[in-house]
Amino acid sequence: MNDWNFLLERILWLNVGVVLIATLTLYFILRTLSSKLSSHLASWAKGQRSLATTLAVEILRQTSRILLFAFSLLLALKLVSLPARWEDTLAHGWFIALALQIALWLDSGVRLWTRDMLVSDDGTLRNPVTTTIIAVLLRILVWAVMLLSILANVGVNITALVASLGVGGIAVALAVQTLLSDMFASLSIGIDKPFEIGDFVVFGSVAGSIEHIGLKTTRIRSLSGEQIVCANSELLRQTLHNYKRMEQRRIDFKFGITYNTPQDKVREVAALVRRIVEGIADTRFDRAHFLAFDNYQLTFEVVYFVLSSDYNKYMDIQQDINLGLLQGMRELDVQFAFPTQSVEFIGGKFPQISVAGLPRQTTAERGDTQQDAPASAQLPARG
Structure with a gap:
């Protein structure tokens, strides 16, 4: 009590x-x-x-x-x-x-x-796997x-506990080395953000849009329709082109005109290209030059910028430029060049040509014809 x-x-x-x-x-x-x-x-x-x-x-x-x-x-x-x-x-x-x-x-x-x-x-959903x-x-x-x-x-001695956890962690890491490599690659993608869901990427022979970034793999929807699955660690080893983040597209193309074009019209061709490009919306003209004397043409090089990353828009603009060049070259009376080849005979005689259905010439007639022929001539041949 x-x-x-x-x-x-x-x-x-x-x-x-x-x-x-x-x-x-x-x-x-x-x-x-x-x-x-x-x-x-x-x-x-x-x-x-x-x-x-x-x-x-x-x-x-x-x-x-x-x-x-x-x-x-x-x-x-x-x-x-x-x-x-x-x-x-x-x-x-x-x-x-x-x-x-x-x-x-x-x-x-x-x-x-x-x-x-x-x-x-911008309100789009990022990779949920990485954030999780x-x-x-x-x-x-x-x-x-x-x-x-x-x-x-x-008062608990945690040194032995921490050491045990460290040894166990090393053993687990060695057992799942490949998985951990892809997992940390997924974390790297999520933190560094080289690409996100919806981006259009090109690497190696693969071109398509990112559909999903997972713990181990990234899935890409290719242009031909199939889904391509690539390991995250392997993907980060590639040199990858991200076209969604491209603010503008630099375009350069070449075309040629014939050698018999007068000098003043060659100058007008460059001015024509400038007028065509500057007359199309969402473009920025850079230059158009008579570049080189090639085998069968006078070569022009044109450089301009499409102020959009949309590939279809670029193709529409390029088509308008090509159609404008066709019309403008006709108005200037300038011809586009195409591959040609010339064969030249110097001295000697032309070979005999026998055409079916025509009467054969006599020896005297052939002699008269050969006497009237020039000593050298050029026969153009298109190939």
């Missing part, structure tokens, strides 16, 4: 009353301050539209009421005198409560950040650090 005499002590109940009243009062104050601060910050964040302010508001809203009560209790216990053993336990309680609350805040911040990463600035992997890894890291910190604070 004497063991229960301490319950009759007035000092004990007075201390319990003080702790209880102080705990409830502090809990009410902390909860009110947290809700008021989050409300004011939320109203201010509506005009800012900043990710940092949004994260701050959501993190404040994720403050645990249980942990607020624990903080209030720990603060109230400071108002009364406690045994030394209780003081030590109270110190551990402070650390555990604070570590749990910080872990909850960081976990909430990671989830909000990764949710914001899913949608780009990043979120899971970061949340595992946060809670692992929190757990190890609590264990270390209460």
